[in-house]
Amino acid sequence: MQAQSQAVMPPAAAIAGTVPALEIRNLQAWYGESHILHDVNLSVAPGEVVTLLGRNGAGRTTTLRAIMGLTGTRRGSIKVNGVEAIDLPTYKIAHLGIGYCPEERGIFSSLSAEENLLLPPLVSRTEQGMSLEEIYEMFPNLAERRNSQGTRLSGGEQQMLAVARILRTGARLLLLDEISEGLAPVIVQTLARMITTLRTKGYTIVMVEQNFRFAAPLADRFYVMEHGQIVETFAASALNEKMPVLHELLGV
Numbered sequence: 001m002q003a004q005s006q007a008v009m010p011p012a013a014a015i016a017g018t019v020p021a022l023e024i025r026n027l028q029a030w031y032g033e034s035h036i037l038h039d040v041n042l043s044v045a046p047g048e049v050v051t052l053l054g055r056n057g058a059g060r061t062t063t064l065r066a067i068m069g070l071t072g073t074r075r076g077s078i079k080v081n082g083v084e085a086i087d088l089p090t091y092k093i094a095h096l097g098i099g100y101c102p103e104e105r106g107i108f109s110s111l112s113a114e115e116n117l118l119l120p121p122l123v124s125r126t127e128q129g130m131s132l133e134e135i136y137e138m139f140p141n142l143a144e145r146r147n148s149q150g151t152r153l154s155g156g157e158q159q160m161l162a163v164a165r166i167l168r169t170g171a172r173l174l175l176l177d178e179i180s181e182g183l184a185p186v187i188v189q190t191l192a193r194m195i196t197t198l199r200t201k202g203y204t205i206v207m208v209e210q211n212f213r214f215a216a217p218l219a220d221r222f223y224v225m226e227h228g229q230i231v232e233t234f235a236a237s238a239l240n241e242k243m244p245v246l247h248e249l250l251g252v
Helices: 060-067 090-094 113-118 132-138 140-144 155-167 185-200 236-250
Strands: 022-031 034-044 049-053 074-080 098-101 173-177 204-208 221-226 229-235
Touching (some): 034 229, 049 060, 049 236, 060 098, 060 204, 090 098, 098 155, 113 132, 113 155, 132 155, 140 155, 155 173, 155 185
Parallel strands (some): 049 204, 049 221, 098 173, 173 204
Antiparallel strands (some): 022 034, 022 074, 221 229
């Protein structure tokens, strides 16, 4: 399918004059000499939940990593709440209020669950982040396992802890990479409720997801990637009519 990155339109809130929480224009990224992203364009309004769909190797994770400055060379524009971040180091990008939850989770195995939650510093000058009480209300499993070491947590508990840890930092723009992968249905349901709750609290979320059934009812809009480019973008209201395209691109 012919790439359609130039046709990508920002959401209505951005058109109406609201500064996008995240705006990417003509983004290219490399790992060494490997050119992975090719003129990626996307825009996410404050409070939106947006999902990046695509097959493995399409460039979705690289897009999240490029936003955080974790790839090699980057070119183009990445604006966070109107602030250009393309030339900033990773720690300064985080301090724009971004929380990144990578697929590998990065739990400190020698620390307890609660010590993991107490470790991250604030990344926002205006937001204090969620309290432990709020975290434990959202994730009762973590309250029960607060004194358990990271190595003793199940995969689902580790995933909840990885997401909860970035909520402690005060970040309001969350980049979530495959948070439902390989987890039991009951844990996936807990994570879905979390995303719904965070939306009501005004968080902006960009998800990379292979689990279409998990992502479909949660997202306001979808971007589809193929070969390092955005090839489709549509609102949740157009999901049914786009299913033939998604079958072709994703095999869903």
